Amino acid sequence: MNLAYRDIRHHRGRFLLTCLGLGLLLAVVLSMLGIYRGLVADALTLVRAPAVDVWVVESGTRGPFAEASRIPGDTREAIARLHGVAAAGSLTYQSVETRHRGRRLRLQVVGYEPGRPGGPPRIVEGRPIARSHYEMIADRASGLLPGDRVRLGRNIFTVVGLTENLVSSGGDPVVHLTLRDSQELQFELAPSAARRQMARGTAPGSTDFVNAVVVRTRPEIAPERVAETIRRWRRLSALTRAEQERVLTRSVVDKARKQIGFFTTLLLVVSAVIIALIIYTMTMDKLREIATLKLIGAPDRTIVGLVLQQALAMGILGYTFGALLILAVADHFPRRVILRPEDGLGLGIAVFLVCLLASGLGVRLALSVDPAAALRG
């Protein structure tokens, strides 16, 4: 006769409600873990997308993501001639805001040279950019579809293809334009004074600026060697892919990561305390029954089993509710939520251990009950 099960069955309404509550709490913990993973992944997608080995940026900066960087448009040609460089491409980055179907749309615009490194990594729908002007590749996250027309600056762009999971570290969906179009857009959106200067040619150079040049090295040459060479040039600085990712993680992600990490830890602690409290109260509610069991001669094993099995049943059921819930809603979050099996497993084990520990408390309480308590009125 399994007493734990019989007791649960007798109070199934209350028990299920408790599990549901615990499930909601665990769903929040799981979603925090997912948000955290999503944040880290999002922050790095833009760096990883071009799949390049070296980033060339303005000297003295750690651009183009962590700091602003502006280098002359002809840099790419010089870099491409370097020993060990297989391919190079110019890139621009800027944020723009526009309206589409009455909705405000913030976009991260990436300008690239079709046919050179730096373009969209994978087109999941539609086609790549084929014409030199007014075509764009948008990310699904923007809600744009092939054929949609969007105004950016003075011009109207037609969406020809879609990418997936490409957002800026701020979560804005990425759109790709040709380098020429994006430079024009940068010029249009610059403050008017700077624009006049640039048009007159009195500002340093013309409108032909880019934010970074990305380099794919030959397989037999270490990217670090190419970066070394570039660093010797006066006006340029170079970061390998690993350095760039580190810079970005430190500057952009770390605070947010610590914030979320701290909050997740807090949530875990709160859940642990709540689980412990529930189990303790569940035992408190049964002290009289436990005293009776002891009096009629039930062995400690029966009493420990009662507390432990109920605690574990609650943990398992609560966790299952939580996991199902988060799986059902993960895709509806405005930003990416990445549910990794190892995170789920980790939390599962944590819940299991907390239940075990908390039932330790309950068991101590239960075993300390005086069987004579059952005889008192």
Next chain:
Amino acid sequence: MTGDTGGRPLIELEGIAKHFGEGETRVEALRGITLAVGPGEVVGLLGPSGSGKTTLLNVIGCVLEPSAGRMVLDGETVYDGRWTRRDLRQLRLRKIGFVFQFHNLLPFLDSTDNVALVLDLAGLPVAEARRRANELLDYLEVGHRRHAFPAALSGGEAQRVAIARALANRPRIILADEPTAALDSSRARVVVDLLRRLAVEQRAAILVVTHDEKIYDRFDRIFHLRDGALEVERPLTRSRRKS
């Protein structure tokens, strides 16, 4: 008249004492209790509130360790200056049945399983335990409520289920603390008569704590406790004897 058997007593106490606390707060709950109850006997335990009735029952039930004295249950010396038996729980399970003032049935088990539980704990297969439990319930005339949970039972029904549980392992010793407090007087008599019948049939010793004057005449003997000490045993003037 002490039961109908020769046999040695099932409950034997010799100079049992129990005190709580020390110094200022010391309470002498039991002082030098010596008594014996034989098989087939139903004995009443009377006394004013605080006189030590529950304490005595707890001591005999092996849930409270006496401070001094000697206690022999069913021929086995259980206490002799200290517990002489390590597994008191097994002893309680096999030899002692408790009937509480408040029935203390487990609220999450139906009548059958409340009774079957003690058989299950004693190692009987569940099906067999349930069969025996139902027999007992029938015997106590609550068989028709076998599927009811305690919350749905009347006071008398619950008390009879509790008695069935106390009897399930055929204990030689049954201890009842105010078993009739929750019942009206006619039902109280029925319960005591039932205990009496069991005492005879199962050759058990039954000790009943009560305040209930209406059932005094149902006991074979009555012990009076006052301030933790046994007063001289009063012979009963019984109008009729059953056994």
